[in-house]
Amino acid sequence: MIKKIAFTLFVFTQLATFAQDYKFGKVSKEELQEKFYPLDSTADAAYLYRSRNTYYEFLQREGRFQIVTEIHERIKIYNKEGFNYGTKLIPFYNPEGESKESVSSIKGYTFSLLNGKVEKTKLAKKNIFEEKRNKYRSEKKITMPSIKEGSVIEIQYTLTSPYTRTIDDLVFQYNIPVKKLDYEVTIPEYYVFSQRTKGYHSIIPNQESKSKNLTYTIKNIGRPTGISTGAREASNTTYSYEKFSYEILKLSFNDKNIPALKNNEPFVNNINNYRGGMEFEIKEINFTKLGGDRKFYSSDWTDVSKEIFRSSSFGSELDKSSFYKDDLNSLSLEGKSDMLKVATIFQFVKSRVKWNGYYDKYTYNGVKKAYKERVGNVADINLMLTSMLRFAGLDANPVLVSSRGNGIPLFPTIKGFDYVIAAVTFKDNTYVLLDATEPYSLPNILPERALNWDGRLVKKDGNSSWINLTSEKHSLEENMIMIKINNELVTEGYVRTKFDNLKALDFRRSYNHIKEESLITNFEENNNVEITDFKIQNKVDLSKPIVRMIKFSSNDLIEGINGKLYIEPLLFLTKHNNPFKLEERKFPIDFTASWKELNRVTIEIPLGYKVEKLPEVLAIALPDNMGVFKYQVSQVGNKIKAISVLQFNKPLIGAQYYKDLKDFFDKTVSKQSEKIVLIKE
Template sequence: MRITTLLLGLCFCFNTFAQNFSFGKVSKEELEEKFNPLDSSANATYLYKYRRTYMQYRQEEGFSLVTEIQERIKIYNQEGFDYATKEVNLYKRGSDDEQILSLKGYTYNLVEDKLVETKLEKDGIFKTEESKYHNQAKFTMPNIKDGSVVEYKYTITSPFYWNIDDFEFQHDIPIKYVEAVFEAPEYFNFKPIPKGYFGFKPTTEAKRDVIRFSSSQRGAGGFNGSNGTTFSSSELEFIKNTSTYKLSNVPALKDEPFVNNINNYRSAVKYELSYTKFPQSPLKYFSTTWEDVVKTIYESPSFDVELDRTGYFEEDIDALISSISDPMARASLIYSHVKSRVKWNGYYGKYTDGGVRKAYKDQVGNDAEINLMLTAMLRYAGLNANPVLVSSRNNGIPLFPTLDGYNYVVSAIETLDGVILLDATSKYSTPNILPFRTLNWEGRIVRKDKSSSTINLYPKEKSKKTVSIIANLKDTGSLEGGIRTVKTNHDAMIYREQYLEADKNQYLEKLENKYTDMEIDGFEVKNEMDLSKPIMESFKFTLENQADIIADKLYFSPLFFLRTKENPFKLEKREFPVDFGYPSSSKYMINIDLPEGYKVEVIPEPLVMTMPDNLGTFKYNISASDKKIQLVIDTEINESIISPIYYEVLKEYFSKMVEKEAEQIVLTKV
């Protein structure tokens, strides 16, 4: 079997290299292909991905970045139609922005054994402003059918030559052949940062190239005294460093639940500007070491200077804390003040945008403005507060010294008892309970002397959920009763975000639909804004068809609608960690009154499961009398992140938990 698979793969590889990847040269064989030979589950496949990124010098403008893209995609079925739409994000800052140029595209179909092409027209191309920092170009290829091949190419020009998008070599569909080229003049030292589990290695080459300069000068002319213009030109030779990547048969990257960001594990390479060295100029470092990164960020006028501004808040803070001497009481008042005063505008950034003074005045700002402001106020109140650089979950994990790796700022108070992390962008956040978007491995705390150190962003204290149900089971199989849920820490914060920011009628409708036609009455939430207390939700409910009636017996799971119905872990093997975000525990206490005239015939056995190294536990205890069943289930996940070496154990743990919760009680009519 292995030999057959190997031969198939080798043949597939040779066929890939034999194909013509010139734009527009789509073959009949590509159109006739019904499925990917190495991944029959794929709905689409990249037949070819090409990217070349290089620097271009214009005498009037200096260096700019140019990226050329060509992609050819095979669509096997309707589920693959989404790959006929391409979204291109274009960065902008102030009056500078990236542009997409020379866009061409065709859809190819086989009609009555003839190749028919349909051109992408202008009415299929859209450009929108996504935010003050990004535009987006979007196009959808025309005339898509089962079996279509789409192909497009375009060029992106960018004035931000230091900001290079990742070269991605893996997607959620397979890639038959990918080719990527990166070129940079010797004046720019870019550090390649690889990631992912599918191996790759570039071939590198150094070539001579030249920059040509021209100039003109007006001066005294010929013998008749007229003015003339003289033209001159010069050349500057330099070394151009080129890295070329060629990969074939790249497997799809399969996503799964509890992944903090699948892009962290996608095979790719990031080019980070390490330093520049121009002729007759000293080296300028950017991100060779963490010290360089911290120095570059801290010395930015949009960071360090903003921390030193105090005049705009001094009067307000003096009035707030003048009668309070306890440092932590002062910190609590300041933290609440910032959360209530300044609203987060949804923008991420390690630098301020309009500045802390403007954000305080306008009562709105990005995360850096809010949390640098908070840090400055805490320092003003006498606390040892410092900013913490963070990479949000959607930004990836900065494993190597990098400027682009950080895109967010929180605040930290360093005390003798440890570090207290604060984020005032969320009004539901509390000390050491950061918004979920920031729970991403480690942050880097930056102090006044520009020293820095890493700090774990994941909480140590568990979030707890307790669910209590008292219910009556009817002989018709219906269930009615009451449920109360109590949540703490991150569970409470996430609940508040979902409930308090939602339309209450829509929230109830979603809750009823979640449990399939549940009728809810007496819905109540307590401690909505008292963040020092757990949040409590309670309501009465009625549900039909909660027990199967067969002859004179009733069959039902004692967890009813709350049971875990499927194992979230389905991959045979997982190479990346399982990220739960935070440690948690849950407890279900269920009391069921049995219908008159029935007795318990079969009841599940108690069970205790423990994962190795105290990663988690599952306890199932049940007892029964003639009139009542009592069930208590305790589950614990004790680590925020679980290594992939425990994946099989974790998968088996959840499989047994699902199986146990599905076990049924059998009642027999007396």
């Protein structure tokens, strides 16, 4: 009890020690002496302080506002695993030929203790780099100098944006804890935003409204004097000043000791979906007080979809067809079934236009140019596909999607969508979803990047509705193994693996470009076997599943102890670890798709041995038919046959079932680890 009180007092002391001034460049000795984060000793680093100040600045010469965001970060590095926080990446919008954001006023220091004294190393310009990531975005890369275990790094910079409709999301929670957080967002009355919290850590802001005065300079150019001197006539230029006042809304977010939300659990869609924060979505811009316009923005998903549809880079692109008519007519679609028309056009677009790797719901080059140059972004390709399907007489429409990297759009927002695919609805109200950016995709088998809950189908009149993106087909892996055991306890065998549906797509994307020698080496190292023959079928024939056939031998699959043989029935397919480690999980388990793993193993009992013990049968299920595990090992003549089925019927399992799921996998791992025991006859 005394120890517990002492520890509590120590933690309280550590948290209260530096109730200090967080002025930039003034790091205390106590911060440098701190050995671990008091509330989470597993943290590799922590934000000792993070501040953000976002406000609107009026540019008199240009007569417009811009958004300025000032950032100040102070990070404690506890160990070598925290060194990666010494590299800071600052993304910013930097499109070609358009208004750009900028990052400026970058300052930084690294503080360390050297022989009991504070050592301060300044960030040099040579450690600041700018890299172009793609046509739209760049990033500043800052590499902090002289980082050691126990160092404190401090960074300050300013991000300036001409895009006044967009306030970047506030992030309260990170992969490391935050000791002290201070954010301010100041918005003039001309801009009205919806504010929505997200994630599992919320901060209620303090709100303050007040007036702000602004003096606006007006340049007046008068008429020439009328006196000709043979030179250019002079003009009378005068300046007048106009004052006006407007209301501003100031939001202040202040918090202490925010726990980390680490990205160390499996089957997480996008951890940023669940980290605490606040989103701002423009609702109205109103400059009528200054003689300007008033404009309302999307308030629900129907409005969002209509606004996107009205864009010249979306809806009108669907009406363009003259550039591909002749090529499409040459495909001889007349008389074919609707499904065959879909398959033919889908394959034509995939082979004709290559994806450049850029996501967007809006075209970049436009469908015509993308077709001519044979390359385009997601919208260029899939809006082109939709247009062609319509030209062929099919009921085709675009489907707006938020990619997995973009997160889950829980609230109506334009930026909630960053991707678009195509959908074809048939007369019986069934439909297929298509993504021609993925060479290995099939109808209703979308790549993982596009599988993010639901999409928004947008019809010709701009009306829209939600549509499920997940295929009804299970992502499938089937393994069949047959082995014999010789007198030296060396196993020789054959394994045939079939990958189908999403599993086949993922296999082709991951391995089709890798040399066979590397695939063989990888399999041997992962499974402790030596391969004597290796074949893969249907690598490019998408109409068939991937089939991999391997002949192998191994010295490590049988354990001989005191004349007995011990064998795990599933051999190298055995699951030895439960992937779920946490006692509690707040966010759902996302498998991307429903899936099934079927394993069949046949083991020939070696001469002179008989079965002493086999694992017992097990069949368990999760609630609501979410998943099932079936396991059986039996003797049939001189062979032992094992069959294992692990199947999940839903791609997404709610956090409320986490304990059930963890227990389910505990039992699965435990059962698969039970061994066959053979004894001499």
